[in-house]
Amino acid sequence: MSQNTVPAGVPADLPAIHAARNPVVISDPQAIRALAHEARLAVLEELFASQSTRTATELASRCQLTPSAMSYHLRALEKYGYVERAASGSDGRERRWKAAGDSLVLGSLNDSASAKSAYLNVQLNAFRERLSSEIQRRDADRAAGIEPVEGLAPVLTSGMVFLNRSQRDEFIKRVYAVVDEYEAMALPEERGIDGERLYYMLSFLPEITD
Structure with missing residues (x-):
């Protein structure tokens, strides 16, 4: 998305308010299959969201991989x-990498259901692991007698609203506008490898009645 956040799975008809200036559009089944790996997905998330550069060593530390293994994944993503x-950095000792655009958009892959399913499963599994880790952390704090932070958001919120088409479009635009607003707040120094992160996942699914 704009600065960018979760770097794929975005529909091609994304509301204009959240349109990317320089999107990377995926339309090749082989390219989407290349994303069906947790480490590669984490790399894209990091680079597209931060819109900053990272070394293989920095990215490896976030994925619990060796720098050589991370370099392999980076070359595959570059391909x-x-x-x-x-x-290169000021010392020129290690190559730096960056996202190829400000957004990663999943284009039409009507003939590649298996490729899309593989990518979707990796995305959902990664988020499921984050949910489980957060639940475990909160349970551990509760067992230790640590008071929860005031206003702490629920681990997961889902629901349904009754909207006509125009209301639905407005609802989606307003949600993305909030995301864009807060993405734009982060200063370059706050987007570093040690910056604080808040993960989210958005999905707007109209009811299928046919």
Whole structure:
């Protein structure tokens, strides 16, 4: 999305208010299959969301991989146009990498249901692991007698609203506008490898009645 957040799975008809300036559009089944790996997905999430550069060593530390293994994944992502090499750091000792655009958009893959399913499963599994970790953390705090932070958001919220088409479009635009607003607040120094992160997942699913 705009600065960017979760870097794929975004529909091609994304509301204009949340449109990317320089999207990377995925339309090749082989390219989408290349994303069906947790480490690669984490790399894209990091690079597209931060819109900053990272070394293989920095990315490896976030994925619990060796730098050489991370370099392999980065070269694979480069092959399909997801990431590209950035200018070296001031000391020139290690190559830096960056996202190839400001958004990763999943285009039409009507003939590649298996590729889309593989990617979707990796996305959902990664988020499921984050949910489980947060539940465990809160349970551990509760067992230790640690008071929850005031106003702490629920681990997961889902629901349904009754909206006509125009209301639905407005609802989606307003949600994305809030995301864009807060993405734009982060200063470059706050987007570093040690910056604080808040993960989210958005999905708007109209009822299928046919």
